[in-house]
Amino acid sequence: AGLVVEVNEAPALRGYPVARRLEALVGAPVRVEHRARVQVLGDRWFGPGRGRRSFASVSTGEVLGVGILYAGEVLAPPGGRSGAHMTVSASGRRCTCGRRGCWKTVATTRWLRERARALGLGGDVTLGALVAAPGEGAARLVGEYAENLVLGLATVQQLFACGLFVLHGEAREGGERFRALVEERLRADVLGGGEPVRVVVSEAAVDDVALLGAAGLVLSGR
Template identity: 70%
Template sequence: MAALAPDGGRPRLRLVPDPPVAPARPLLGAVEVLPGQVRAALVDHSGKLLRRTVAGFDPAAREAAGVDAAVRQAALECFDGRELTGVGVAAAGLVDPERGTFIEVNDVPALRGYPVAEVLRRALGVPVYVEHRARLQVLGDRWFGVGRGLRSFASVSTGEVLGVGVFFGGELLAPHGGRSGAHMTVLAGGEPCTCGARGCWKTVATTRWLRRRAQTEGLGTGMTLEALVRRGDGGRPMVEEYADNLALGLVNIQQLFAPGLFVLHGEAVEGGEGFRARVEERLRRDSGWSTAAPPRVVLGEAGRPDDVALLGGAGLVLTHR
């Protein structure tokens, strides 16, 4: 068929017919609800985020009107006019995947019992699925990250929020009423936790612990893992202690499910290779009994730590398809 030459001159003859245009595949929608913020992303089948939107709400408000407005605004701005297979929603809190509701998100009263799936379904007219953030992270890794093609591995949130999602034998472990591991007891008689128990993993392996520990050691307030690593020898003992504490929880997961591979997301990525190697070393030392191959620890993608839950939301849609 005839087509215009690139220089806009006379038409040239093409002997090979144009390839048939493949029908555009519907895209995947992802929404993440955080205290005070709703984020949405339009994702293609390779895990590329094509468009993102953000809308805010008052996290202290008791009524859901502000959340409603933010959810609708973020979703409509992001997805309007695009054909979607569905939308996957992530929340850092307790969720009811069957009902598509949030049960409770810490410190955000308006999200208690919030029917997010119904609100989005009405606004967009597509299927909507809801899952806990830590579990979704696994699906992000499984469909678009280092977990691609694997039958078993674990994905770990580190930093302000701690949690593990386990992909086991080709399935995401998401038992009704189960949680993501932050409140596993790792120290009998340890520090009191926000949940009322003592010695939870969360009390020794989060940014909050790191900041308090640094302050006790006279390193000032607001210390971060990245800053400690930059201090070199001066920061090393605390970096190693943090890595060891993080490994405590992973040892338990390895004992129960032997996922073999742990993908660290969030703050751990800032700790770099030294931090990763220390976590792996500690995990391997405490897994010497296992007949399986020594467990491996890898860092999630640097530079896009905030995207992992959104990619997981897109992965959730693929999982349900």
């Protein structure tokens, strides 16, 4: 319908007719799609997901979301979301959506900074700095962060057997060490059978991947 469904951090945008407003400004047809869905298309046509029938593309960092290609089709049910608000802890902290224990509350940069501050590691840290930092405290925090990310990834794998997870955003700062840690924890958490689960970290800028996916969607005529 060309409307913003909801933005938890900006409730005033709920129902905003963004497509109609942009059409008036640019004089061209405008379509609206979820960021995670065009991101997975970018990886499918131009990135590590090329040639695959099923895989997941995951944004990490300040935002969290997952787009899923399943049996050759992007999962896009009416009213579907990006996965950031799947419940991973029934008694967890309150999320911006008003519920408790969402994946977003434990697997974003905000959580990482708050946890680092609580551990006396500083409140303005980055994943890359923590991975490179000496000492057990930083290493434990990186491991905890990887486990929190895997809470959602394991659920997606159990449901859709994606096989491949392409990480974007903050995960790139963590380098090979963080990638291997996430893959190891994910393999330990999922059931056996099927292809071994792989985790890769994209070197492409996540905004570029999403734009490529959106452009490809338009050019494909879908």
